[in-house]
Amino acid sequence: MNTLNRNTAQRRSKSSFLSWWTLPIAALLLSPLAAPSLAADRSDHEVPRLSLGDLGDLFDGAAGRSAGPSGSEALTSAIAAAQSGPSFKDKKCVDCHRKFGPEAKGLHPIITSWGCDACHVDAHLGPQQRYKWLSTDLTKLCVRCHGGKEFNNKTQHSPVTFRMCTTCHDPHVSEKGYLLTSDEPLLCFDCHKSDRFLRRVRHSPAADGTCSTCHRPHSTESPKLLVKKGVCFSCHDKDEFAGGKVVHAPVQSGDCARCHDPHSSDQDKLLVAGDLCVQCHKPEAFQGASVHSPVASRDCSSCHRPHKSEARKLLTKDTPGLCFTCHDEREYKGKKVVHYPVKSGECASCHSPHAGAAPFLMTAAKICFECHDEKEFDGTGKHIKADHRWCVGCHNPHQSDHEHLLRKKR
Ligand code: HEC
Ligand code: HEC
Ligand code: HEC
Ligand code: HEC
Ligand code: HEC
Ligand code: HEC
Ligand code: HEC
Ligand code: HEC
Ligand code: HEC
Ligand code: HEC
Ligand code: HEC
Ligand code: HEC
Ligand code: HEC
Ligand code: HEC
Numbered sequence: 001m002n003t004l005n006r007n008t009a010q011r012r013s014k015s016s017f018l019s020w021w022t023l024p025i026a027a028l029l030l031s032p033l034a035a036p037s038l039a040a041d042r043s044d045h046e047v048p049r050l051s052l053g054d055l056g057d058l059f060d061g062a063a064g065r066s067a068g069p070s071g072s073e074a075l076t077s078a079i080a081a082a083q084s085g086p087s088f089k090d091k092k093c094v095d096c097h098r099k100f101g102p103e104a105k106g107l108h109p110i111i112t113s114w115g116c117d118a119c120h121v122d123a124h125l126g127p128q129q130r131y132k133w134l135s136t137d138l139t140k141l142c143v144r145c146h147g148g149k150e151f152n153n154k155t156q157h158s159p160v161t162f163r164m165c166t167t168c169h170d171p172h173v174s175e176k177g178y179l180l181t182s183d184e185p186l187l188c189f190d191c192h193k194s195d196r197f198l199r200r201v202r203h204s205p206a207a208d209g210t211c212s213t214c215h216r217p218h219s220t221e222s223p224k225l226l227v228k229k230g231v232c233f234s235c236h237d238k239d240e241f242a243g244g245k246v247v248h249a250p251v252q253s254g255d256c257a258r259c260h261d262p263h264s265s266d267q268d269k270l271l272v273a274g275d276l277c278v279q280c281h282k283p284e285a286f287q288g289a290s291v292h293s294p295v296a297s298r299d300c301s302s303c304h305r306p307h308k309s310e311a312r313k314l315l316t317k318d319t320p321g322l323c324f325t326c327h328d329e330r331e332y333k334g335k336k337v338v339h340y341p342v343k344s345g346e347c348a349s350c351h352s353p354h355a356g357a358a359p360f361l362m363t364a365a366k367i368c369f370e371c372h373d374e375k376e377f378d379g380t381g382k383h384i385k386a387d388h389r390w391c392v393g394c395h396n397p398h399q400s401d402h403e404h405l406l407r408k409k410r
Pocket of ligand 12: 327339347348350
């Protein structure tokens with residue numbers, strides 16, 4: 001056995017101790033991601049196959065003397081150069097494959113410490129048993145050494161599940177760091193369409209292209225490859241969103257992405273939809289015989305805060321103060337007689353804030369009889385007989401300068 005073969009045998013016994021994951025080949029072939037280069041080992045490749053006779057000679061060459069591997073002339077001279085030394089060492093591969101030489105920046109550490117045959121076997125010795133003379137299938141190769149938790153958490157990135165490490169990493173060398181084939185976000189845009197990151201309103205960390213502030217590339221315990229749960233709070237102050245007396249349910253549960261696109265959006269404030277609130281709250285609740293103008297225009301946030309509030313029902317302010325932000329307060333207080341429920345601020349006892357069953361957002365059609373006894377107005381009592389539709393003809397429902405809320409002085 002010559003030196004090279006002994007080397008190979010040693011390496012094989014070493015690698016059998018390394019644990020690695022097996023990928024069901026069927027799954028790989030079914031995957032839309034299966035790159036053609038993975039599909040099969042190739043043995044028809046036109047690459048110099050050196051005879052065993054040449055071999056001992058070839059790898060004896062003095063370092064650095066040969067030309068680059070370009071064409072048969074270079075090959076011939078490399079072989080010639082190889083004939084003058086006694087021993088084979090892995091680094092001789094780089095006499096020809098100089099891109100991977102020790103002076104290269106960003107070299108895979110295993111090349112420096114172990115050499116080419118950490119991954120290739122019997123290169124140039126004969127027909128390729130495997131694609132590129134690799135020692136094992138490409139999908140099994142990297143995880144022989146890189147098999148840790150980093151790659152096996154609950155949420156796995158699809159190309160990692162299918163062990164297609166070389167979609168992002170160059171096996172040999174890269175100046176980008178971590179052997180990456182390109183920088184973020186271009187690396188990611190190879191597979192993820194860039195449009196959704198570039199809509200009108202852009203979230204600055206995503207627009208910066210630093211996807212890794214929020215995502216891990218391989219696998220995570222949290223969903224969507226997020227670095228952690230509650231990732232938003234690593235930059236936004238938690239108290240500002242979830243630290244109030246009343247906290248909106250989806251905020252409480254940390255589902256910020258139900259309302260905001262974390263990357264970009266065509267809506268202001270990165271909202272996922274124009275009529276956001278009725279994505280979850282049934283639109284029927286905001287329809288009726290009369291609809292409040294700000295509700296009709298879906299301006300829910302004129303009355304509600306989206307995240308949290310000190311007032312009940314996430315209101316920006318309690319009623320009636322809320323109503324007076326748009327309606328003139330003087331219409332409801334200050335006159336001689338103020339209707340009791342108006343005085344006590346219970347606008348909502350007569351008006352629905354969203355939409356009413358009757359005109360003027362009334363909560364009920366016979367609104368006055370919700371509190372006043374209908375029988376008192378049938379003409380048998382001291383009040384004149386009156387239909388419910390007429391009450392506001394004589395009485396102002398809110399306030400008046402005249403007794404009994406009468407619109408006109410008697
Ligand atoms: C005498 C020069 C020379 C030496 C020494 C040499 N190679 Fe090559 N190698 C070439 C040339 C030329 C090619 C074909 C051109 C190319 O792909 O760059 C090639 C191609 C390859 C390929 C690609 C095969 C393919 O299917 O595309 C691999 C892998 C390879 N060499 C590995 C090695 C390894 C590992 C060593 C050391 C054991 C080595 N080579 C030593 C010249 C050499
Ligand atoms: C960590 C494993 C690993 C090591 C170590 C390694 N290679 Fe490779 N090499 C690969 C893989 C994987 C491919 C196939 C890449 C592909 O096609 O996706 C490859 C492909 C090649 C090719 C074909 C050209 C190319 O870029 O696709 C050459 C040439 C090559 N290797 C030479 C070498 C030489 C020379 C060394 C030692 C200096 C070496 N390799 C060390 C994994 C390795
Ligand atoms: C024979 C073992 C072995 C194989 C096979 C192997 N690696 Fe490595 N790899 C290493 C070692 C050792 C290191 C250095 C580890 C360290 O620094 O902690 C390393 C480091 C790396 C790094 C980090 C580089 C840096 O700049 O920090 C990446 C990325 C990497 N390998 C990717 C791959 C990929 C992709 C493959 C398959 C093509 C692969 N490795 C196959 C042993 C291996
Ligand atoms: C989607 C692209 C992508 C794929 C696929 C991918 N990686 Fe990575 N990998 C990265 C990025 C980006 C980094 C550097 C940033 C980081 O770790 O946060 C990295 C870093 C690494 C590192 C060095 C840092 C560390 O975490 O130890 C190793 C080793 C590594 N990858 C190995 C692999 C292996 C093995 C596979 C295949 C099972 C693989 N990668 C698949 C993108 C990828
Ligand atoms: C080689 C192609 C490829 C590259 C490169 C790639 N991805 Fe992916 N990624 C996928 C595929 C395939 C899926 C799963 C398909 C899907 O659900 O849309 C996925 C899913 C994801 C998911 C969702 C995971 C989940 O559990 O739903 C995130 C997040 C993600 N990728 C982020 C990234 C980031 C960040 C980068 C760049 C560092 C990147 N991807 C690069 C192919 C890729
Ligand atoms: C500010 C944090 C943040 C940054 C930065 C970020 N993402 Fe995300 N990304 C998320 C969150 C949160 C989700 C989960 C959305 C969800 O649950 O619907 C997500 C989901 C994804 C998904 C899964 C598809 C989906 O919408 O469900 C992909 C793919 C993705 N991100 C890619 C990227 C890429 C590529 C970058 C860099 C350009 C990036 N992300 C930057 C937070 C971020
Ligand atoms: C890495 C830091 C960082 C993380 C993590 C982060 N953000 Fe931001 N976010 C920012 C910065 C910076 C701004 C811009 C602040 C400004 O303009 O005042 C911003 C702005 C926003 C805006 C307002 C956008 C606008 O157009 O006014 C929203 C909404 C937002 N982030 C939601 C989120 C959500 C949801 C998450 C979690 C998925 C998140 N952010 C995670 C840094 C971050
Ligand atoms: C129910 C939907 C919803 C949820 C869930 C939600 N938001 Fe918002 N967020 C909004 C709306 C609506 C606005 C715009 C408010 C406005 O225009 O006054 C907004 C605005 C913002 C802004 C911009 C603040 C400003 O004043 O400009 C940030 C930052 C933000 N949200 C972060 C978050 C974070 C972080 C979470 C998760 C804790 C989250 N949001 C959850 C609906 C939501
Ligand atoms: C992702 C789904 C979702 C979206 C979008 C959403 N909500 Fe909610 N909202 C809920 C859930 C869940 C509750 C709690 C259960 C319930 O009361 O129906 C709730 C409750 C409320 C409450 C009652 C709070 C309390 O203390 O009783 C108000 C008010 C409210 N939402 C307003 C809004 C407004 C305004 C918007 C738009 C900015 C909005 N919601 C968007 C899911 C959502
Ligand atoms: C004019 C102010 C105003 C507007 C605009 C408004 N609301 Fe309200 N909303 C209120 C008031 C006041 C309450 C409390 C009613 C009560 O007393 O129970 C309320 C209550 C709610 C509740 C809780 C209902 C319950 O039974 O607990 C939800 C959900 C809600 N609003 C959603 C919305 C949505 C969605 C929009 C936009 C389509 C919207 N609101 C627009 C004032 C408003
Ligand atoms: C954000 C501003 C705003 C707030 C807050 C507001 N309203 Fe209105 N309201 C309007 C507008 C605008 C109209 C339509 C006025 C017009 O048509 O002249 C209106 C009309 C009304 C009407 C007449 C409806 C009809 O069908 O003619 C009633 C009743 C009413 N509001 C009651 C209330 C009550 C009660 C509150 C407090 C819970 C309130 N409003 C809070 C803006 C507001
Ligand atoms: C006792 C029932 C009742 C209460 C309580 C009440 N309203 Fe009214 N409101 C009515 C009726 C009835 C009408 C329509 C009759 C009319 O004026 O022609 C009306 C009409 C309105 C209108 C539209 C017509 C106009 O007057 O401009 C507004 C706005 C309004 N109310 C606001 C409020 C506010 C704000 C409160 C709380 C401060 C309130 N209402 C309390 C019964 C009530
Ligand atoms: C939410 C209950 C409620 C509703 C609805 C209601 N009222 Fe009243 N009303 C009262 C109370 C309480 C008083 C005070 C009774 C008392 O002092 O004995 C009152 C008193 C009055 C008075 C006498 C005021 C005075 O100073 O003598 C008139 C007139 C009146 N209401 C008219 C109406 C009309 C018209 C309607 C329908 C538009 C109506 N009310 C609806 C609760 C209501
Ligand atoms: C034609 C005008 C007119 C109509 C219509 C009318 N009222 Fe009156 N109402 C009056 C006058 C005048 C008084 C004062 C009676 C008095 O001094 O005896 C009064 C007094 C009242 C009072 C306070 C005194 C009491 O009897 O307790 C209430 C409450 C009242 N009306 C409610 C109503 C309701 C409810 C309606 C509709 C069903 C209505 N009114 C319709 C003219 C009217």
